[in-house]
Amino acid sequence: MTMAREAVIVGAGDVPLEDGKVVGGGSVLQVQARAAKAALDDARLSMGDVDGLLVAGLWGVPGPGILPSVTLGEYLGIIPRFADTTNIGGSAFEAHVAHAAMAIEKGYCDVALIVYGSTQRSERSRTLGGRPSVLTMQFENVWGIPQPVGGYAMAARRHMHEFGTTEEQLAEIAVATRAWASLNPAATMRDLITIDDVMTSTPIADPLKRLDCCLVTDGAGAIVMTTAENARAHGAKAIHLRGYGEAHTHWSIGAMPDLPRLTAAEIASRNAFEMAGISHDAVDIVECYDSFTITVLMTLEALGFCKPGEGGAFVAGQRTAPGGAFPLNTNGGGLSYCHPGMYGMFLLIEAVRQLRGEAGDRQVSGVNTALVHGTGGTLSSGATVILANN
Amino acid sequence: MSDTYEKPRPVIDDGTRPFWDAAREHRLSIPHCRSCGQSHFYPRELCPHCHSDDLEWSDVSGKGEIYSFTVARKPAGPVFADDVPYVIAMIALDEGPRMLTNIVTPDVEQVAIGDRVTVRYDDVAPDLTLPKFTLDKD
Numbered sequence: 462m463t464m465a466r467e468a469v470i471v472g473a474g475d476v477p478l479e480d481g482k483v484v485g486g487g488s489v490l491q492v493q494a495r496a497a498k499a500a501l502d503d504a505r506l507s508m509g510d511v512d513g514l515l516v517a518g519l520w521g522v523p524g525p526g527i528l529p530s531v532t533l534g535e536y537l538g539i540i541p542r543f544a545d546t547t548n549i550g551g552s553a554f555e556a557h558v559a560h561a562a563m564a565i566e567k568g569y570c571d572v573a574l575i576v577y578g579s580t581q582r583s584e585r586s587r588t589l590g591g592r593p594s595v596l597t598m599q600f601e602n603v604w605g606i607p608q609p610v611g612g613y614a615m616a617a618r619r620h621m622h623e624f625g626t627t628e629e630q631l632a633e634i635a636v637a638t639r640a641w642a643s644l645n646p647a648a649t650m651r652d653l654i655t656i657d658d659v660m661t662s663t664p665i666a667d668p669l670k671r672l673d674c675c676l677v678t679d680g681a682g683a684i685v686m687t688t689a690e691n692a693r694a695h696g697a698k699a700i701h702l703r704g705y706g707e708a709h710t711h712w713s714i715g716a717m718p719d720l721p722r723l724t725a726a727e728i729a730s731r732n733a734f735e736m737a738g739i740s741h742d743a744v745d746i747v748e749c750y751d752s753f754t755i756t757v758l759m760t761l762e763a764l765g766f767c768k769p770g771e772g773g774a775f776v777a778g779q780r781t782a783p784g785g786a787f788p789l790n791t792n793g794g795g796l797s798y799c800h801p802g803m804y805g806m807f808l809l810i811e812a813v814r815q816l817r818g819e820a821g822d823r824q825v826s827g828v829n830t831a832l833v834h835g836t837g838g839t840l841s842s843g844a845t846v847i848l849a850n851n
Numbered sequence: 852m853s854d855t856y857e858k859p860r861p862v863i864d865d866g867t868r869p870f871w872d873a874a875r876e877h878r879l880s881i882p883h884c885r886s887c888g889q890s891h892f893y894p895r896e897l898c899p900h901c902h903s904d905d906l907e908w909s910d911v912s913g914k915g916e917i918y919s920f921t922v923a924r925k926p927a928g929p930v931f932a933d934d935v936p937y938v939i940a941m942i943a944l945d946e947g948p949r950m951l952t953n954i955v956t957p958d959v960e961q962v963a964i965g966d967r968v969t970v971r972y973d974d975v976a977p978d979l980t981l982p983k984f985t986l987d988k989d
Contacts, residue, residue: 589927599861600893603981604953605931606939607923614921615941622919622964664924713893715941715951720919 468562468573469699470848471692472506472685473813474499478799481582481649481678489520490536492681493578497537500683505695506572513543513570513686515561517553518577519802533576543570549709550837551750551803553577554684555844558809559705561686571687578681579801587677587802597713607666610674610753612714612839614666617755620721621668624770628668630777631754632659635672635796637782638751642793644783644823649676650797673754675794680801682810700816701849703739703830706732709842717840721770725843726763726834733832733845734765741766744847745828746815747787748808750836751794760834761789763843788825791815805835805844816850856976858930867894869908874980877972881948883909892948913970913982915944922959938962942984953983962986 476495477484483492501508514537516529525532530544543564547556554575561573581587589607592598606612620626636656642648654672662671692699708728711717718724734741741764749760758772766787767775781789790796792811795804812831814820834845863871870893873880883890886903890911897904920940926932938954940962954962955971968984975981 589925593862594859595862596864597893599863599867601951602859602927603861604939604951605858605923605927605934605937606921606951607925607927611921611923611927611939615919615939618921618964619919666924667922669921713951715893715949716899720941 466566466568467689467701468565468686469689469692469701470558470684470686470813471697471699472500472504472683473810474503475680475682475807475810478647478649478678478680481676481799483580483583483679483681486583487580489578489580490533492580492679493533493576494537496578496681496683497574497576500574500685504685504687505697506685506687508537508539510572511539511574512541513561513564513573514539514541515545515557515573515575516577517546517548517557517803518579520579541570543573549707549842549844551752551805552707552835552837552842552844553803554805554809555705555833555835555846556707558684558686558702558846559707559844562702562705565686565688571691573686574683575686575806576683577803577806579803580679581802582677582679600715601713609839610666610669613753613755614669615714616720616759616840617668620755620759623721624773626758626773628660629656630773631673631758632656633776633779634751634754634757634781635659637776637779637785638790638794638796640782641791641823642797645793645798648793648798649678669753669755675752675796675800675804678799678801680799680807682806684806684809684813698817700813702846703849704733704735704737704847705845706730706736707842707844709838712838712841714839721759723759723763723836723840723843725841726760726836726845729843729845730764730834733847737847739830739847743830744832745830746791746812746825747789747832747834748812749790749834750804750808751790751796752800752804752836754796756836756840757789759840760836764832764834764845783823791820791823791825803837805837808833808835809846812848816848854977856979860979866896870894873910874972874982875978877980878910879913879970879982880908880910881946882906890946890948892944892950911944911946915942915968917954917962917964917966917968918943918949919964920954920962922962940984942968955983955985956989
């Protein structure tokens with residue numbers, strides 16, 4: 462009788478950024494190759510070992526990005542026997558970790574590479590103008606809704622209406638996240654800010670202001686997974702996957718089931734906690750998608766760290782800042798570290814670094830269990846992974 | 852009415868044409884399910900509530916209330932720049948479904964969740980009418 466295969470994370474890598482741009486420049490394929498190499502070096506594995514490739518992105522469309530894993534496999538010079546291009550938005554990479562684990566445990570591959578890259582800042586390709594008005598989008602774009610901030614703004618407005626949440630409470634999240642970024646040399650925005658700075662920043666889509674919104678940067682990152690047995694054989698530090706879950710509810714904001722309630726995150730995290738068999742008290746740090754401040758507030762409620770409607774009180778008084786009771790988004794998040802379009806990859810990388818004790822000045826002490834939750838689309842999708850270092 | 856309308860136009864398809872055709876005739880028409888009795892929007896081939904295909908187009912009252920909204924202080928691209936600030940709202944129609952639209956009002960600062968609204972057809976081009984809404988309190 463053989464032991465069941467356990468999938469573990471053994472590598473995490475990214476590319477250096479300066480002022481939100483990839484240092485030394487590079488095409489979106491080059492930056493992904495660099496990130497992949499960094500993660501494989503970290504895992505003490507080589508590109509030739511990779512037989513599973515998981516990719517999601519916004520690059521090369523129309524063009525080779527239509528088949529992203531096929532294109533990237535070709536570019537990297539590998540022949541995957543397992544591929545997954547699930548794209549549910551910025552949460553795709555949390556889903557990829559789960560999908561890679563299932564593939565590794567079933568024996569469909571031995572070494573899985575999950576990779577993402579974007580050069581949107583250097584290309585100045587990001588606009589508020591949204592997407593072509595075809596199919597479902599014909600009922601969104603014609604109204605001039607700034608994408609995606611307009612949908613998040615309407616969720617924030619409804620949350621304020623139903624629960625009394627205030628703009629100052631949302632600002633607490635931006636201030637705390639910036640404090641974490643001040644400890645991260647790679648972060649794009651490192652100067653400390655105040656609640657008043659957030660409140661008086663440029664209005665974008667009421668009630669969201671500039672400092673409620675994530676950055677627009679470049680970035681590339683990668684995660685490597687293999688079996689626990691292979692990790693031991695290579696002397697790699699294994700991070701264990703205790704639980705995962707995913708769900709998506711809508712893309713059109715008009716089709717969101719309940720605007721102030723993140724249903725996808727409720728489902729994803731419930732499944733992840735059940736699989737992990739742990740309670741919320743056992744989680745030492747949370748890395749959750751912060752496309753906007755309201756995203757964080759709704760996610761904390763949906764994950765069950767506080768009750769629906771109590772997110773504002775939960776984050777008040779800088780409880781999520783360095784030294785606070787609830788360490789959250791410890792790299793400075795999409796709000797202040799980087800946000801290259803689909804940010805979920807960087808949540809995973811930070812969780813791995815915190816679990817290994819490699820996070821430098823921002824290292825949280827005694828981190829054994831981390832919860833990572835990605836949100837994609839317009840509050841559309843959610844994917845949770847619970848990671849542990851023991 | 853201008854035939855040089857530069858803002859995004861819906862790319863109308865077979866599944867959505869009845870809605871846009873009705874709008875040109877200044878009617879608001881959405882699918883109604885004969886199986887479960889619920890209406891839905893945007894239009895689908897199967898009822899999103901009970902998944903029946905027994906659907907019919909049904910004219911609705913054009914009345915509802917604001918479920919949520921945002922005031923765009925930055926435009927969704929240069930073609931909307933002259934409109935700033937403008938209101939994008941999610942209306943809960945009296946018949947149930949929600950739809951995204953614009954609120955046409957002289958004072959964007961007075962818009963509030965719960966405000967009663969009524970449809971107002973904006974013939975933006977000879978072949979395109981957008982169902983927008985006005986505040987009953989205006």
